[in-house]
Amino acid sequence: MIDLHSLYQDIILDHYRAKHHSGLREPFSVEVSHVNPSCGDELQLRLDRDGDVVGDVSYLAEGCSISQASTSVMSDLVIGGTVEHALGLYDGFLEMLEGQGAVELDEDVYGDAIAFNGVAQFPARVKCAMLGWAALRDAILRTGGEK
Amino acid sequence: MTLFDDALLGARRADFPILNAGIEPVGGKRTALVYLDSANTSQKPEAVLKAVDEHYRYHNANVARAMHTLGAQATAAFEGARDKVAAFVGGVSQEIVFTKNASEALNLAAYTLSSRLSPGDEVVISVAEHHSNLVPWQMACQRTGATLRWFDVTDEGRLDLAKARADHLINEHTKVVSITALSNVTGALTPIREIADWAHRFGAVVIADGSQYVPHNPTSVADMGVDMLAFTGHKMLGPTGIGVLWGKYDLLDSLPPFLGGGEMIEVVRMAASTYARPPHRFEAGTPPIAQAVGLGAAVDYLNAVEERVPSRERGQKPKTLQGMSAVAAHDATLTEYALDKLLSVPDLHLIGPKVPVDRGSVFAFTLADVHPHDAMQVLDSLGIAVRGGHHCARPLHERFGVQSSIRVSTYLYTTTAEIDALVDGLMEVRRFFKVAP
Numbered sequence: 001m002i003d004l005h006s007l008y009q010d011i012i013l014d015h016y017r018a019k020h021h022s023g024l025r026e027p028f029s030v031e032v033s034h035v036n037p038s039c040g041d042e043l044q045l046r047l048d049r050d051g052d053v054v055g056d057v058s059y060l061a062e063g064c065s066i067s068q069a070s071t072s073v074m075s076d077l078v079i080g081g082t083v084e085h086a087l088g089l090y091d092g093f094l095e096m097l098e099g100q101g102a103v104e105l106d107e108d109v110y111g112d113a114i115a116f117n118g119v120a121q122f123p124a125r126v127k128c129a130m131l132g133w134a135a136l137r138d139a140i141l142r143t144g145g146e147k
Numbered sequence: 148m149t150l151f152d153d154a155l156l157g158a159r160r161a162d163f164p165i166l167n168a169g170i171e172p173v174g175g176k177r178t179a180l181v182y183l184d185s186a187n188t189s190q191k192p193e194a195v196l197k198a199v200d201e202h203y204r205y206h207n208a209n210v211a212r213a214m215h216t217l218g219a220q221a222t223a224a225f226e227g228a229r230d231k232v233a234a235f236v237g238g239v240s241q242e243i244v245f246t247k248n249a250s251e252a253l254n255l256a257a258y259t260l261s262s263r264l265s266p267g268d269e270v271v272i273s274v275a276e277h278h279s280n281l282v283p284w285q286m287a288c289q290r291t292g293a294t295l296r297w298f299d300v301t302d303e304g305r306l307d308l309a310k311a312r313a314d315h316l317i318n319e320h321t322k323v324v325s326i327t328a329l330s331n332v333t334g335a336l337t338p339i340r341e342i343a344d345w346a347h348r349f350g351a352v353v354i355a356d357g358s359q360y361v362p363h364n365p366t367s368v369a370d371m372g373v374d375m376l377a378f379t380g381h382k383m384l385g386p387t388g389i390g391v392l393w394g395k396y397d398l399l400d401s402l403p404p405f406l407g408g409g410e411m412i413e414v415v416r417m418a419a420s421t422y423a424r425p426p427h428r429f430e431a432g433t434p435p436i437a438q439a440v441g442l443g444a445a446v447d448y449l450n451a452v453e454e455r456v457p458s459r460e461r462g463q464k465p466k467t468l469q470g471m472s473a474v475a476a477h478d479a480t481l482t483e484y485a486l487d488k489l490l491s492v493p494d495l496h497l498i499g500p501k502v503p504v505d506r507g508s509v510f511a512f513t514l515a516d517v518h519p520h521d522a523m524q525v526l527d528s529l530g531i532a533v534r535g536g537h538h539c540a541r542p543l544h545e546r547f548g549v550q551s552s553i554r555v556s557t558y559l560y561t562t563t564a565e566i567d568a569l570v571d572g573l574m575e576v577r578r579f580f581k582v583a584p
């Protein structure tokens with residue numbers, strides 16, 4: 001039996017209660033809006049891009065604990081890194097979520113995001129966990145992709 | 148006798164295989180299913196499953212165009228279902244258009260009535276509409292240059308008629324009024340007759356979205372005073388893939404077709420075609436035949452429901468109701484019970500009327516600062532199925548300053564024990580997310 005606590009790990013609930021990088025900040029290169037139409041979660045995300053580096057990510061979001069915590073963890077992971085690294089993280093995170101438990105994230109690379117391993121067992125919540133990541137990817141693509 | 152006649156309710160529940168199969172929820176132990184999402188879709192009784200199965204097994208053929216014996220059987224079954232549905236809402240068979248759901252029925256209405264709209268005209272809906280009775284009218288207005296206006300709701304969640312009257316919301320420019328007869332969020336019943344009479348004084352066409360109303364109440368299109376009524380089979384024990392648009396015959400007959408294709412024509416020439424009379428004008432292509440047959444069986448089932456209610460006079464024996472009055476009585480008893488229980492849960496904020504008057508058995512609420520999607524997940528792990536989200540009514544949630552809500556909805560098979568299980572579940576949600584007592 002899959003335990004509900006494997007979905008709602010403490011790390012997730014901690015991020016949910018105190019979201020990192022929440023609140024829109026200046027300067028920014030692009031702002032994108034994403035929603036999850038089935039549950040109504042809404043996210044406005046700003047990316048400040050400095051060449052091939054993610055200078056800053058900030059956001060204004062309303063949604064469930066999974067979507068909010070995931071966005072918080074994502075911003076921690078990508079700020080200051082390269083755009084290429086961020087897109088790589090996106091791919092790995094999505095692969096894990098769609099893997100139904102067959103794929104696990106590497107803690108050294110993903111840090112707090114490994115707490116989302118449990119989400120893979122709850123297919124209905126994959127979209128929640130991807131909301132922030134999808135917005136980030138969109139923002140990167142709109143600012144020239146990996147270039 | 149408890150609130151319900153246990154023998155009657157038990158027998159009714161036994162008709163629904165899914166209610167007795169148990170469930171192994173994601174994130175929880177195998178348990179009994181507590182299904183509280185009937186406003187989303189209802190469960191299906193054996194009689195409906197059997198009707199669909201037998202149709203495919205023994206009577207399957209295309210309708211109207213197949214001339215052989217099986218074709219005649221299938222046509223008779225399909226048209227027989229139309230007769231049953233017509234009688235169910237107090238209409239005549241030629242006024243029943245089968246669609247694939249309420250959304251298509253409302254799109255059909257909006258699209259065909261667009262032929263009458265032009266700039267300066269007004270279409271009136273309400274802020275409480277399901278997106279299915281909102282977006283099609285937005286699209287119609289965008290296409291034609293007509294203006295979309297809407298009723299607000301009061302803080303209690305009821306349609307704000309006083310404000311609408313003061314604002315002359317319905318006036319000589321109004322061409323169409325399309326309003327839900329019962330909100331799928333607040334549960335509030337719309338005074339549809341009053342609105343219809345008001346709109347008719349200006350010659351507007353009045354449409355009721357009966358998706359939530361028809362499955363729960365005795366329906367008479369004449370009493371409602373509307374010109375069209377849309378509803379959907381899957382919320383009234385029927386299969387998915389079948390919906391209904393009832394419309395006054397003369398109105399339907401004055402409207403252009405919606406979709407083009409087989410069955411909806413009279414004569415087709417390469418230059419132009421002439422169209423069939425209603426209802427077939429609006430039923431292009433092979434219709435949902437088995438689904439219509441299933442809906443007919445659902446109507447039969449609903450008409451045969453029995454409910455024993457305590458007599459109002461002291462010392463008298465309980466009274467037995469039948470059909471949709473029985474369904475409505477079951478709803479009323481549960482509504483009173485559920486409101487009482489839900490409002491006793493700390494930090495629960497109900498969106499919609501808190502009194503069991505002029506409301507249906509659908510309850511949307513927030514619980515402290517727990518996100519509805521998270522609350523739903525914990526309830527689901529306990530085998531309790533509810534809906535979390537905006538329930539396709541985003542503007543209404545915005546009106547109440549919330550992004551989403553938890554929605555609980557019951558039907559003729561719901562028990563008071565299930566409401567108790569829900570309340571225990573909500574207390575577990577509080578514990579799980581450490582809501583301060």
Ligand SMILES: Cc1ncc(COP(=O)(O)O)c(C=O)c1O
Pocket residue numbers: 186187248249250251277279280327329330331356358359379381390539
């Ligand atoms: C009030 C109301 N209108 C319209 C609909 C749409 O029904 P359907 O999805 O079957 O088209 C629903 C249900 O989803 C509803 O509750």
